[in-house]
Amino acid sequence: MYTTPAGGVAGVSGGRLSEVGGGRGRLLDRIVEMLDGAGSVVITTHANADGDGAGSAAALAAFLRARGTEAWIVNPTPFPEPFAFLLPDPRWAVPAASEEAARRCREADLAVVVDTAELPRIGRVKSLIRDLPKVVIDHHPEGKRPIGGVVLRDLEACAAGALVFELIDRAGGPWSPDIARALYIAVLTDTGGFRFTNTNPECLRVAARLVELGAVPEELYRAAYGRFQPHRFELLRESLATLTVHESGRIAWITVPKEAYDRLGATVDDLEGFVDVPRSVAGVEVAILFRTTSDGRIKVSLRSLPPVDVHVIAVELGGGGHMRAAAAVVKGPLEAAVQRVVGRVGEELR
Amino acid sequence: MYTTPAGGVAGVSGGRLSEVGGGRGRLLDRIVEMLDGAGSVVITTHANADGDGAGSAAALAAFLRARGTEAWIVNPTPFPEPFAFLLPDPRWAVPAASEEAARRCREADLAVVVDTAELPRIGRVKSLIRDLPKVVIDHHPEGKRPIGGVVLRDLEACAAGALVFELIDRAGGPWSPDIARALYIAVLTDTGGFRFTNTNPECLRVAARLVELGAVPEELYRAAYGRFQPHRFELLRESLATLTVHESGRIAWITVPKEAYDRLGATVDDLEGFVDVPRSVAGVEVAILFRTTSDGRIKVSLRSLPPVDVHVIAVELGGGGHMRAAAAVVKGPLEAAVQRVVGRVGEELR
Numbered sequence: 001m002y003t004t005p006a007g008g009v010a011g012v013s014g015g016r017l018s019e020v021g022g023g024r025g026r027l028l029d030r031i032v033e034m035l036d037g038a039g040s041v042v043i044t045t046h047a048n049a050d051g052d053g054a055g056s057a058a059a060l061a062a063f064l065r066a067r068g069t070e071a072w073i074v075n076p077t078p079f080p081e082p083f084a085f086l087l088p089d090p091r092w093a094v095p096a097a098s099e100e101a102a103r104r105c106r107e108a109d110l111a112v113v114v115d116t117a118e119l120p121r122i123g124r125v126k127s128l129i130r131d132l133p134k135v136v137i138d139h140h141p142e143g144k145r146p147i148g149g150v151v152l153r154d155l156e157a158c159a160a161g162a163l164v165f166e167l168i169d170r171a172g173g174p175w176s177p178d179i180a181r182a183l184y185i186a187v188l189t190d191t192g193g194f195r196f197t198n199t200n201p202e203c204l205r206v207a208a209r210l211v212e213l214g215a216v217p218e219e220l221y222r223a224a225y226g227r228f229q230p231h232r233f234e235l236l237r238e239s240l241a242t243l244t245v246h247e248s249g250r251i252a253w254i255t256v257p258k259e260a261y262d263r264l265g266a267t268v269d270d271l272e273g274f275v276d277v278p279r280s281v282a283g284v285e286v287a288i289l290f291r292t293t294s295d296g297r298i299k300v301s302l303r304s305l306p307p308v309d310v311h312v313i314a315v316e317l318g319g320g321g322h323m324r325a326a327a328a329v330v331k332g333p334l335e336a337a338v339q340r341v342v343g344r345v346g347e348e349l350r
Numbered sequence: 351m352y353t354t355p356a357g358g359v360a361g362v363s364g365g366r367l368s369e370v371g372g373g374r375g376r377l378l379d380r381i382v383e384m385l386d387g388a389g390s391v392v393i394t395t396h397a398n399a400d401g402d403g404a405g406s407a408a409a410l411a412a413f414l415r416a417r418g419t420e421a422w423i424v425n426p427t428p429f430p431e432p433f434a435f436l437l438p439d440p441r442w443a444v445p446a447a448s449e450e451a452a453r454r455c456r457e458a459d460l461a462v463v464v465d466t467a468e469l470p471r472i473g474r475v476k477s478l479i480r481d482l483p484k485v486v487i488d489h490h491p492e493g494k495r496p497i498g499g500v501v502l503r504d505l506e507a508c509a510a511g512a513l514v515f516e517l518i519d520r521a522g523g524p525w526s527p528d529i530a531r532a533l534y535i536a537v538l539t540d541t542g543g544f545r546f547t548n549t550n551p552e553c554l555r556v557a558a559r560l561v562e563l564g565a566v567p568e569e570l571y572r573a574a575y576g577r578f579q580p581h582r583f584e585l586l587r588e589s590l591a592t593l594t595v596h597e598s599g600r601i602a603w604i605t606v607p608k609e610a611y612d613r614l615g616a617t618v619d620d621l622e623g624f625v626d627v628p629r630s631v632a633g634v635e636v637a638i639l640f641r642t643t644s645d646g647r648i649k650v651s652l653r654s655l656p657p658v659d660v661h662v663i664a665v666e667l668g669g670g671g672h673m674r675a676a677a678a679v680v681k682g683p684l685e686a687a688v689q690r691v692v693g694r695v696g697e698e699l700r
Contacts, residue, residue, distance in 0.1 A: 194544045194557075195571035204558035207544075208551040221545035222655075226630035230602075233593050233627060240587040245580055252580075277583060280576035305568070 027152060028170040031135050034150065035171075038109035040070035042132070044125045045160075046116035047076040048268070051189025051224060052159045054083040056114040056137070059164050059182035061092050066174045072104040076123030082269055085223060086182045096124050105129055112136075115160035117151060118143035118320075137163050143320070158203035161186020165206050177214025184215035189224050192276075197306055197324050225273065232270040235260055239274060245281055251345050252278035253288035255334065261291070279303050286310060286345045290338055293329065298337040301327045302345070313344055377502060378520040381485050384500065385521075388459035390420035392482070394475045395510075396466035397426040401539025401574060402509045404433040406464040406487070409514050409532035411442050416524045422454040426473030432619065435573060436532045446474050455479055462486075465510035467501065468493035487513050508553035511536020515556050527564025534565035539574050547656070547674065575622065582620040585610055589624060595631055601695050602628035603638035605684065611641070629653050636660060636695045640688055643679065648687040651677045652695070663694055 035041065043060050045053030057073045064071035072094050073079065079093035087093060094101045105111075111129035117138045119126050134149025139157040157163050161183045168179065187207055191199045194207070211217060235256065242255040254277050260266075271291065279287035285308050289301040300317065302310035304324045311326045319328025330337050385391065393410050395403030407423045414421035422444050423429065429443035437443060444451045455461075461479035467488045469476055484499025489507040507513050511533045518529065537557055541549045544557070561567060585606065592605040604627050610616075621641065629637035635658050639651040650667065652660035654674045661676045669678025680687050 195568055197568045199561070199567035201558040201561045204554045204561065208554035208558065211549070211551045211554065217549040218545055218547045222630075227632040228630050230593060230595055230631055233590050233631075237587050237590040240583050240590070243580060243583050280572070280578050281580055281583075282577040305572075 028167055031150060031152060031167060032171045034110060034135055035064060035069065038069060040108045041110045041112055042105050042108040042129060043071060043073045043112045044075055044122055045114045046121040047123050049075055049080050051083060052161055052186040053115040054080050055086060055182040055186030056160045056164045058086040059179045060112060060114065062088065062176060062178045062182065063168050066176060074101045074104060074125055074128065076125045082227065083185060086185060088178055101128060108132055110135065113147055114164065116140060117146050117153065119145040119147050139163065158198040158200060159186045159190035162203060162206050175213045180210045180213035180215040181220060184210040184220050185224060188220060231264040231266065235264050235266050235270055236274065240277065243277060246342065249283045250285045250349055251342060252281045252284045253290060253342065254278055256291035258292040275301050275303055285349065288341060290334060292332065292334060296332055297329050298332050298334055299329050300341050308348060313348060378517055381500060381502060381517060382521045384460060384485060385414060385419065388419060390458045391460045391462060392455050392458040392479060393421060393423045393462045394425055394472055395464045396471040397473050399425055399430050401433060402511055402536040403465040404430050405436060405532040405536030406510045406514045408436040409529045410462060412438065412526060412528045412532065413518050416526060424451045424454060424475055424478060426475045433535060436535060438528050451478060458482055460485065463497055464514065466490060467496050467503065469495040469497050489513065508548040508550060509536045509540035512553060512556050525563045530560045530563035530565040531570060534560040534570050535574060538570060581614040581616065585614050585616050585620055586624065590627065593627060596692065599633045600635045600699055601692060602631045602634045603640060604628055606641035608642040625651050625653055635699065638691060640684060642682065642684060646682055647679050648682050648684055649679050650691050658698060663698060
């Protein structure tokens with residue numbers, strides 16, 4: 001039987017791969033012990049899992065199973081289709097609303113939460129894992145309603161996947177191409193293809209190791225960014241017509257026309273890369289993507305160049321994220337939202 | 351005075367950063383000696399230098415100057431404007447047709463050629479450096495008319511810049527952010543942003559070191575790929591309307607409307623990334639970009655997934671390139687060229 005470790009939250013910030021040892025090494029060892037002590041583990045991540053959440057969860061599941069531990073992924077929203085290829089068996093991911101999910105969680109000895117530390121972000125999974133001891137592996141600020149448990153947090157890590165890499169490395173594997181591939185997707189997508197400000201030396205070294213362990217960069221790049229349906233480009237075409245550069249030249253944005261989005265049967269996956277359009281206009285420091293959600297509100301995605309902090313803006317708007325990549329959902333109508341957000345960004349640039 | 355080393359060609363293939371030593375180590379040491387023995391060095395690369403040629407040349411010049419050696423870049427075509435920021439002083443690059451270039455070459459003790467080993471590719475610089483001892487640092491096949499000299503060649507290197515990194519590392523520096531930045535551009539652009547098949551572990555480790563030495567990934571990514579003017583997106587928008595997927599689902603192409611290209615005052619730099627549109631359609635194995643040149647002919651850019659070889663097709667059409675990325679210029683009109691090229695690609699896929 002699994003015994004809950006005595007300790008509470010044990011956060012570590014700013015450590016480096018090359019400096020593992022000391023407090024961080026002990027924390028990693030403790031998490032490995034918790035994993036090894038569990039007969040069955042439930043893994044989860046935030047709603048609308050991205051490549052980091054999905055890749056980190058898939059890698060952990062493959063690692064635990066290779067180590068002889070039962071492992072199930074129970075996410076608040078379905079495992080993202082573009083990353084389903086990371087699951088050697090699709091049944092590893094169990095729909096949170098299913099009877100099976102309830103059973104897996106009841107039978108589990110431990111819950112591992114990756115890529116978020118905030119209760120609201122794991123939605124309905126919150127109640128499913130309420131009574132389980134928890135490990136959190138994350139690279140975001142803690143937030144106001146932390147999940148708690150034993151926490152491996154490093155705000156400097158490029159991705160939660162880089163921390164999962166560190167954990168598996170500390171545990172001595174076993175490694176497999178499946179694990180390497182899943183973690184490469186995590187690191188690749190959370191750095192936007194090794195180009196965001198979180199692309200640090202550790203991140204590139206982790207990627208190098210993952211390639212040695214069986215990740216194939218071109219194949220995974222295409223998997224992450226190169227599997228669009230033609231209608232995605234029609235949506236891009238219609239959205240490009242909305243590209244606007246602020247008179248200062250420092251803010252640019254595009255809007256996804258809701259009519260086109262609905263007509264084309266688009267999904268959020270089709271919007272991958274749209275924010276790169278305003279972002280790649282020469283001189284732009286803050287790029288914004290606006291889209292109308294199904295309930296008529298406006299999803300605002302913000303990207304910035306150093307030193308501009310868009311996280312503070314997103315938080316003000318009721319959202320969250322990182323300093324250079326953040327998002328929020330605000331009230332419509334669209335025109336009012338654009339005016340409000342662009343105005344607020346303008347103040348930040350002053 | 352500089353003494354020409356006795357030896358001739360000393361090629362090394364397939365070595366790895368982690369295995370430097372032995373024959374490769376001695377070769378590197380010998381090149382360092384040649385550089386140190388020279389009072390003045392002329393550096394050159396192939397015509398229409400790309401990021402690898404420009405970055406490798408700029409890095410070598412900065413390294414040599416920091417070591418107290420005079421160094422000048424004399425390229426067969428002007429130093430590329432998008433990478434001019436890599437030169438701490440624009441006067442380091444001397445136009446090949448100038449009297450100054452002739453003088454610099456006369457006064458030099460050594461010529462270093464990067465990113466090509468073929469005489470025809472250095473154009474008019476060939477005669478300028480004819481009588482100088484030469485070092486060649488390259489990652490391409492030797493070709494039919496080799497430049498000769500002392501050759502550091504590694505076909506597995508992701509970029510010539512990765513070999514320049516190895517050389518400077520072997521020499522013990524001195525490093526500077528200028529050198530790191532130039533080599534990062536070399537590695538970044540020759541791997542298409544760490545996504546082509548040449549993205550190997552060594553490449554990612556070199557990138558990690560360069561970031562530690564002062565290269566800033568986001569800044570350099572933006573310098574290489576993210577400095578578009580808004581009109582580029584209008585051109586993209588109008589080109590997207592031409593996206594066509596072959597009924598087989600395996601070939602896709604877009605065409606750049608000449609009328610829009612001219613009306614918007616576009617340049618070839620604006621077309622960066624256009625071929626990624628058909629390339630990123632799910633299921634596509636060969637992507638093609640067609641555009642009408644100023645003389646009314648049709649430039650055809652081909653990209654393929656393994657195992658499809660588009661180089662053979664480009665050669666048939668009178669062009670060249672690599673197995674997965676090749677190009678040719680063919681006769682118009684556009685519709686006939688599209689039909690002919692798509693038909694030929696279809697045969698290749700059979």
